[in-house]
Every structure is written in structure tokens, then in C-alpha cells.
Amino acid sequence: MRLVVDKAPFSPWESVARYEREVVTPSFPGKVGAAATFVGTMRDFNEGDEVRGMTLEHYPGMTERELQRILDEAGGRWTLLDVLLHHRVGELSPQEPIVLVAVWSAHRKEAFEACRHIMEALKSRAPFWKKEQLDGGHHRWVEKNSDGY
């Protein structure tokens, strides 16, 4: 299991491939039957406005604790082989990945359901906040997340 909260831009697809190659496959040779991945990316529009950039604020310490708790809950509810979760903070530009959730399991049901659950729990519980930069130097805090279900 790996949990990353970091300011640096990252490539989720390279992260998944590397983590599977270096950690998951060597740990569970022949046992992996499913991998489900979610990647969230920054849009250049929201609520009818063009969005030029975004600042992702977080609560250091509590963010990691809450994410760890979400992963532990998923591990207790589904039989999982491994999970990789990566979330950006700081300054972002449109098209940059914000979040990656990757789940490995023996069967697809567990991978699909756990990946969805982790992502929705993160959206509703992990203390991150988005501030959008709009045209003309205006800023706007995102007030709530859209419903994922």
C-alpha cells in the first residue's frame, strides 16, 4: 500500500505501471486478476466559466490520517492485494492529474468496488480544498463536490 500527498506534478499511468512492476507483481506473483484505476484530471471549465489554474489546499497531517483510514476501511471490507493512492496539492494547471486511485485484487468485483469507494470517500472526507483562478485575476473557492453516485 502506498499513499502519496505531494506538490510535484506526476504521471498516474507511469506510477501505476511502475508500482505494479516493482511492488504488486513481485509481492503476489500469479495472484493478481484485476486492477481498477481512477484518475482525476483538472478541467479548464467549471460552472460555465473558464478556469485558468487551481490551488489545492490541504490540512497536513489530518489529510494523510483520513486517507489512511479510508484505505484501511476498504481493506477491511474487500479482499485486496494492494492499493496506490496519489493526490496533488499546491498549484495546478488544466489537464494536470489531480488524483490517482489504483486497486489490485484477485477478482474484478473487489477492484471495481473498492476503487469507487475509496474515491468517493476521499471526495467527501479528506480535507482538501480547491480554489479556482478565473479570468481577470478572479479567484473562487469550490464550495462542494458533485455527487459521484
Add this chain to the structure above:
Amino acid sequence: MIGCSDAVRKPLFEGNSMTVKVKFFASLKEQMGCDGATVEIGEVATAADVWLQASGGKALPPNVLVAVNMEYTDQNQTVTNGDEVAFFPPVTGG
């Protein structure tokens, strides 16, 4: 608006007091004008009491979330000396 330079406040009450660390995040941080304060308060206090002390008596906005020592809770939770009490708007990560 609360200035961060005005971080340490005097206790509301005479008698025994305790110190708690207050944190504000995101839009609430901007509204309050600082990211937190060290608050001295009577030794029997809830998170709501800490809010009142730190905000200078403002009403707690209805959608504000409360965490004590980085655990979600509600405004009625009793706080103890040295606790970290955080107030923030609904989360919007992911």
C-alpha cells in the same frame, strides 16, 4: 477580521484556563483573516466555545466542519489543554 498578530487571546473567565491551538482552512481562513490562533480559554470548554473565543464572538457558520486533534467531531465536543481544534468548509478534493 482577526489579525494573526492578535493570535493570543485573553481568557473569557477568571480562574483556571487552558490553551488550545486553533486552525482555519480555505475560505474560512480568508474570512477570518488568519490561519489560526493560540487561544486561552476556561478549562471546561467545547469546540463551539473555542470558536467563539477565536472568532471574537461570531456565530459558527452552519456548514463549517470541526476536527479536534485531526479527527472529525462536532462543535459540542469537549476540548482539553493542548488540543488542536480545526474549523473548515466542506472538503472539495479529488
